[in-house]
Amino acid sequence: MNADLHKLIDLQQVDGRIAALQSEIAALPKEVAQIEAKLAGSKAKVEGAQAGLKADETARRKHESDIKDQQEKISKYRDQSLKVKTNQEYKALLSEIEHAEAEIARLEDKVLEIMVAADSRKEALKLAEATLKADTAENEREKEHARQQTAEDEKQLAELTAQRNGLRSGVSDDALRHYDRVLKLRGSAIAAVPDNQMCSVCRVILRPQVYQDVMKGEEIIACDSCQRILYFVPPPPNEEEAKEGKPPVAAVSHEEAAPADEAAAQ
Numbered sequence: 001m002n003a004d005l006h007k008l009i010d011l012q013q014v015d016g017r018i019a020a021l022q023s024e025i026a027a028l029p030k031e032v033a034q035i036e037a038k039l040a041g042s043k044a045k046v047e048g049a050q051a052g053l054k055a056d057e058t059a060r061r062k063h064e065s066d067i068k069d070q071q072e073k074i075s076k077y078r079d080q081s082l083k084v085k086t087n088q089e090y091k092a093l094l095s096e097i098e099h100a101e102a103e104i105a106r107l108e109d110k111v112l113e114i115m116v117a118a119d120s121r122k123e124a125l126k127l128a129e130a131t132l133k134a135d136t137a138e139n140e141r142e143k144e145h146a147r148q149q150t151a152e153d154e155k156q157l158a159e160l161t162a163q164r165n166g167l168r169s170g171v172s173d174d175a176l177r178h179y180d181r182v183l184k185l186r187g188s189a190i191a192a193v194p195d196n197q198m199c200s201v202c203r204v205i206l207r208p209q210v211y212q213d214v215m216k217g218e219e220i221i222a223c224d225s226c227q228r229i230l231y232f233v234p235p236p237p238n239e240e241e242a243k244e245g246k247p248p249v250a251a252v253s254h255e256e257a258a259p260a261d262e263a264a265a266q
């Protein structure tokens with residue numbers, strides 16, 4: 001096989017892995033942001049439950065203080081009732097006392113309501129705190145995983161970049177220029193040609209002479225339709241394997257990954 005062609009096939013595999021790693025690295029901060037948002041939600045629930053309990057406590061104290069005020073009023077009215085001169089004044093004080101007693105009953109109901117609700121509020125707080133604890137631990141684990149993944153990806157990326165540079169330095173300028181141009185335009189620059197005589201990416205049937213030349217593999221040949229550099233993939237060695245649908249040995253697997261780009265380019 002043509003030396004450039006051989007290296008370009010490898011180069012496309014390396015470029016494909018680099019692109020996949022780069023998108024994985026780019027996606028990780030978003031994943032971390034989602035993890036953080038989930039934790040913030042759990043924290044907000046705990047804070048909400050705590051605030052609810054605190055508001056109830058404040059309201060209960062206010063009601064109790066109001067009850068005390070009403071009780072003081074009642075005892076003041078009772079004292080006054082001993083000194084009144086007329087029946088009318090006495091009735092007026094009695095009415096005030098009844099009014100204050102009704103107010104006390106209303107406030108006591110409210111205090112009771114708060115005390116009844118407190119149990120379920122405390123239960124909700126406990127639940128929210130347990131969820132927060134679990135989410136915090138999960139958050140740490142997932143962030144650690146993301147850190148390790150990024151470090152691993154970056155290490156692999158450095159290795160692949162070195163491999164890429166090595167491959168590129170061994171390819172002739174013309175072939176490299178063509179490869180780069182088509183890669184930029186279409187997302188992949190190399191296409192396999194199996195024995196159906198088609199460009200495996202754009203599905204156009206090659207002219208017989210072109211197919212012959214691709215089979216020989218002695219020179220760089222571009223697909224007339226999509227401009228990808230073509231290379232021949234021999235059929236599987238026996239019928240059995242062909243029936244089982246095993247892919248040809250040298251198939252470049254990520255070539256099928258650009259259908260949208262293909263449609264846009266034609």
Ligand SMILES: [Zn+2]
Binds near residue numbers: 191199204225228
């Ligand atoms: Zn093509």
